[in-house]
Every structure is written in structure tokens, then in C-alpha cells.
Amino acid sequence: MATNPVLNKFKVPGTASGPGTARANPTAAPSAGDLEHMYNQPAYGGPIYPPTGFGPGGGGGGGGGASAHYMTLDDVIVRTAAMLAVLLTAGAISWSLTSNTAVAGGLLFVSLLGGVGLGLYMAFTMRVNAVNALIYSAFEGFLLGAISRIFEERWPGIVVQAVTGTVLVAAGMLIVYKTGAIRVTPKFTRVLVGATIGVFGLMLVNLIAYLFHPGGLGLRDGGALAIIFSLICIVIAAFNLVLDFDIIEQGIKHGADERFAWYASFGLMVTLIWLYLEFLRLLGYLRN
Secondary structure, three states, X not given: OOOOOOHHHOOOOOOOOOOOOOOOOOOOOOOHHHHHHHHXXXXXXXXXXXXXXXXXXXXXXXXXXXXXXXXXXXXXXXXXXXXXXXXXXXXXXHHHHOOOHHHHHXXXXXXXXXXXXXXXXXXXXXXXXXXXXXXXXXXXXXXXXXXXXXXXXXXXOHHHHHHHHXXXXXXXXXXXXXXXXXXXXXXXXXXXHHHHHHHHHHHXXXXXXXXXXXXXXXXXXXXXXXXXXXXXXXXXXXXXXXXXHHHHHHHHHOOOEOOHHHHHHHHHHHHHHHHXXXXXXXXXXXXX
């Protein structure tokens, strides 16, 4: 007769079958030695994670060793707030320096190169810790500060409008997610990831097309097609916020290591930055 693999996990030593095997008569009352052995077994120690996951001692934070701390919502909030603080500080410095054209060009080049390079490294290796995340925030802050100053000088008041739009969309998507109006299913995730890759692919093709034709594909030239493309990007970025919220909630629910909070905050920041830049572009097109 087949044995039950769950019941076979409960082994006691000193039985007829030898150490580490099941008791020959499972219906018999356990002996005093059996009771003592069961009493000495370790208690439940929390969730068990796959080797590549973000459980205690996992590789998500870039370090090794066991950890007894699980991620909480407060961990994500604190880390996101720290990244925002660094971004805003760097942005304010960049804003003040961008009045000089030469300095503005250097800031844009260095911050764009550093932000994209470090962001891709963290996204693909999933090695996100305090140092990486805060340096990334500084790069992005210098980039956004310079871009925002350029837009503001051309269209006064546009930065406040873009920030307002970003905050309202983020708050709206959080409400939609928490009320269950949008559920993150495997199909939803596949479609969203595919759409995100698609729009970034179009951006890359449009950038290459600039080298051979003025205006490229017309996705960023300020015309009707550019407005439609920015609207599509805003919608996709908004739905990516829902995915970010779900990643955070699932991480907390399944007891992810607290170091995963840095990765969750990093993903949230990437989406918010993208959303803000698309609002800047769209408002600039409409102002034209």
C-alpha cells in the first residue's frame, strides 16, 4: 500500500526500522522516548523560501547571512521616503546649477548615464541595498532637476502641474488597487509587462530614427501622434504602479526579508519618475 509522504516526514529514532525511519505501528501510543524527542523538535520558524527568493538570508539585499526580520509596510515607506528625500535634494541642487548652459549639459549627460546604468544593474541583478538605491536617487534627482528647470523656463508653472498630475494618478491607482477594482492576475502581469517593453522598444526605435530623419517616428515631436503616445505611456505607467503595489503587498504577506523593501521602493521610484517625465512631455506638447 502506498505511504503518505506527509506522514512519512514524522520520524522518530529507536524504532524497529532504525534511526530516522517511521514507527512500525503508527496506531500505537508513543513511548516516553518518542514524546521527549517530539518535544525537543524546533518550533515553526517562519516561511520557507526558494533559494533565489528574498527570504531570510536571501540574496535580494546584496548581502549574505541569516536574518530574522521580515519586511513590513513601514520598511517600504521609510525607504521610499529616504529615496525621495535624496532625489529632491539633488534635484534642488541641479535646479540651481542649470542656469549655466554648460553645467546643465554636463549634469544631463552624467546623471542620465549614471541613472540608466545603475538602474539597469539593480533591475537585472536584483541587488538593491541602501547605497545603490540612494546613489540611484541622487542621479535621478540631478537629471530631473535639470530637465524640470529647462521645461519651467519655457513653460512657467509646468513643473507644479506635472507634480500634481503624478501625485493624483499615484493616489488614484492606490485607491483602485486597495478597493479591488483592479486585480493583479498572471494574465494582467503578462499583458502589462509586454506593453511596457513595447513602448520602451518604440522609444528606442524612435531615438535611432532621429539619426536618419528629423523628428524620428514622430513619437516625440509634439504633434498629434506624440500626444497620443504620451497618453499611452501615462496609462501604462499608472498600471505599473498597481503592479508595484501588489509586489509590496505580496512581499509583506509572504514574509519577505526586510532587505526586499529596498527593491520594492526602487521599483516604485522608477515608475513614479517615468510617470512624472511623461506628464512633463504631455503638458509641454499641449502648451505648444
